[in-house]
Amino acid sequence: MKKYYVSTPIYYVNGSPHIGHVYTTVAADVLARFERRRGKEVFFSVGVDENSQKNVEAMAKAGDDNLQNYLDKMAQIWKTAWDDLGITYDRFIRTTEPCHHAAVERFWRAVLKSGDIYKGKYEGNYCTGCESFKTDSELADGRCPLHPKDELKAVSEENYFFKASNYRDELLALIDKHPEFVGPVARKNEIKNYIRDHFQDFSISRESKNMEAGIPVPDDPSQKIYVWFDALINYLTVVGYGTDESAFKQWWPADLHLVGKDIIKFHCALWPAMILSAAKNDPALRTEDGKAKLPKRIFAHGFFTIEGQKISKSIGNIIDPRDLVPTYGFDAIRYFLLREIPFGEDGDFSIDRLRERYVHDLSNTLGNLLNRAIAMSRKYFDEKIPAAISHSANYTFADEQGAKELAKNFDKNISGLSFDSALETIWNGIEGKYGLLQANKFIEDTQPFKLIKTDPDAVAVILYSLLEYCRIVAWLIEPIMPETAKKMITQLGQDFEIEQNRNREDLLSWGGCKPNTDLPQPEVLFPPL
């Protein structure tokens, strides 16, 4: 069985999850559900980054003074949020877990053995905003371009450094050879420029006396490991690095790291460089022919504004998705996030747009189609799925061929992370065919509500094809709107729990609706707001 390992970033716990975190996590959840449905064995990891000094600051702000208590409380909040929203993660990692510390230590020693860690007295400029040192070439007018208002601190500290510069050429070659390694293309170009012009040795430790959080450097407790160096290793920890050799062998490398566009440098440059280094002295990180096992793909989504303004606590437009669930349902929010904003691009989240999508796409187009198809079947065929005797093309919507084309197109788009295109195709069809809009039009064209008086056999064909089409749509959109799919299948007179055990190819084959099955009284999928 093929495996699929997808990860989200681990988030800082300096607040509760908001709609931005949900965006990344939902996208990963959709992919996990999609690949499971396709028969792959899936590992989907989420988690929290607990070794950051930012958490210490957040704790102080929250009026707490015991770091462990604070971290425990926050981890619970985050885990509960994903549980409440039905995120189907397989592992929720906290980077304070002992197994992670063990993994980080093992990794550090491998990099050390490769000769890529050296201790250097750093005398230079430290930007508190960035939490990192700045080289002269990175400065603008003697200031950090990201934090021009902050005075740079002249710091003199003994730190360990990672010889990232050793891997510059290898990384550039890797990206050229595997263009899919970084996506979307705009980000790939950005990363190439970054590696070529700015990718230098990283300071990967801080003096412990200044750090409450963090993992100590092996054999040197006076230093603590830089939070990014530790955080990235979580992707290994969750699949058993250092604790479960066979699990690790099965799952690593990751098929996809999903990240926000703000952290691509760490994921697309530092992280693979770290692995290239560690792999030299850790066989678990190599293939049999000695090549480093790097993640297969890293994809950065864009950011969205809320009502045209950036997400900001001081503006007060932070949205906890759970506040929207009672009104719209989580499926509609999932649909909206993925349909509205092309994945990888920036976008805007607005309640008006959400309502518009809810009313038009979900309620009027999808919900209404299912409802009218079922209502007519019940009315004209004794509350059952009609038996289609003939198969006149004039009276058949979609059919075997259409279902196949739709599924093929959908799968291609989801695999390519083009969620918006995948959904657009379901609604608008392929070249004006097989879409939900066309299905509603098909009813107008064939007028089953009139035809029933003269040609009931034709109406049976029409309605059967519509019900069957709805069934197939339900299984296609199921990874994105699981609750809706379940309701649709149930309304079509089938037992969702039983059906979902069938393999996807069967589910998507024409003919899954059995004639003469009782159709229950339909319930409105998306009630008026």
Place this chain on the structure above:
RNA sequence: CGCGGGAUAGAGCAGUUGGCAGCUCGCCAGGCCCAUAACCUGGAGGUCGCCGGUUCGAGUCCGGCUCCCGCAACCA
């Protein structure tokens, strides 16, 4: 020359490999009655930010310019 994104119909957006400008909403006029005041048809509405170049042909490729936005306090 800090990095990156964007400018396409009234609004919000799509336009992979250059080949007659698309989608949703909104608006106007009709139709229908199976359905969630839902559905369908037709219509109005764009010199694709500006200037130049390559080409038989450019929203799309190249060069330049203008304006907007994000990263610098919280913040994916």
